[in-house]
Amino acid sequence: MANRRLQKMPKRRLQLPDLPEELWLLIFGFLDETSRAIARHVCREWSALMLVTTRGVIPRIFAKDLVCSISLLVWQRDVLGRRLTRKTSKFAAKNGHLAILQYLRDNKCPWDKETCAEAAKGGYLTILQYARDNGCPWNKKTCYAAAANGHLAILQYAHVNGCPWDELTCENAAKGGHLAILQYAHDNGCPWDEMTCECAAQCDHLDILQYLHVNGCPWNEYTCYAAAEGGHLAILQYAHDNGCPWDKYTCIAAAERGHLAILQYAHDNGCPWDERTCQAAAEGGHLAILQYAHDNGCPWDKYTYIVAAERGHLAILQYAHDNGCPWDERTCQAAAGGGHLAILQYAHDNGCPCDEQTCSVAAEYGYLHILQYLRANECP
Secondary structure (H helix, E strand, O other), X not given: OHHHHHHHOOOOOOOOOXXXXXXXXXXHOOOXXXXXXXXXXXXXXXXXXXXXXXXXXXXXXXXXXXXXXXHHHHHHHHOOOOOOOHHHHHHHHHOOOHHHHHHHHHOOOOOOXXXXXXXXXXXXHHHHHHHHHOOOOOOHHHHHHHHHOOOHHXXXXXXXXXXXXXXXXXXXXXXXXXXXXXXXXXXXXXOOOHHHHHHHHHOOOHHHHHXXXXXXXXXXXXXXXXXXXHOOHHHHHHHHHOOOOOOHHHHHHHHXXXXXXXXXXXXXXXXXXXXXXXHHHHHHOOHHHHHHHHHOOXXXXXXXHHHHHHHOOXXXXXXXXXXOOOOOHHXXXXXXXXXXHHHHHHXXXXXXXXXXXXXXXXXXXXXXXXXXXXXXXXXX
């Protein structure tokens, strides 16, 4: 009866307040999961808005998006009763809103060192000057941010006005490839260390590395390691030609990342290697690297098999076995632990020993197909 009455009732179009989508998102941010599920079926517009809103939208919008309008900040504080916090000041500085920051300060909104750091990060000199003129604290992070993002005027202002800095300022400049920043910092007494050269090598900034070396910045084996890891041959050549030390980890890094040209250059120029070079190549599945290393006398051992089996690299396993690399029970255990049946079959078919631990590993990781194969092939 009730259903028939409802069917006879005239259908009315739902009249919704004409609000901007941003305000609907704010409102929907207060809904719980059940209410949002219901709201999705009210109309197409609400359904679309429900796709982009989340329960945490209110704090995020207040922290970031609302910090572009004084009127919305007033509404947040006076209507919703939300406090203005350090994060509000931080986001005002981050987005370059001087008028907003002035309003916040006039209304006793707290700020901290992050306000200056965010202003420096964005290159907002006027914001930074206002903050400092009004007593906002700062620390080394202001110089770090300026150096990392290439803001020379910010760094100059910060240094002239007593902002502290340390080696990380030079590291960030080197990492970002900001030569003018690095020159200014060094000329004005900012310290640097071996990590500065490592950062330049890691990010392939040859001009930075050259400047550092010419001006006496120390380096060590990690410079060559970083160059090898990144595949930066010109960096490695410059470092080695100018006396930068290297060790076996240079070859390991090249093998791990699959950089054949790096490995060839390192080996041709006397860089040491050991079994871990082959192990790194096997772990990464880099067959050409493994072939080059083995053909040129790099030693290998059972761990070459173990990591290949663990990662499921059948071609690596086949090449190692065809070329006499030793193996033991742990090859089958690694294959079983990774769930790699083809690896296990190849190893077993070619005489690799198998023990009860192999079955235990398969059972532990829940690989029934591995366990069935092992039992069918009389693995203890």
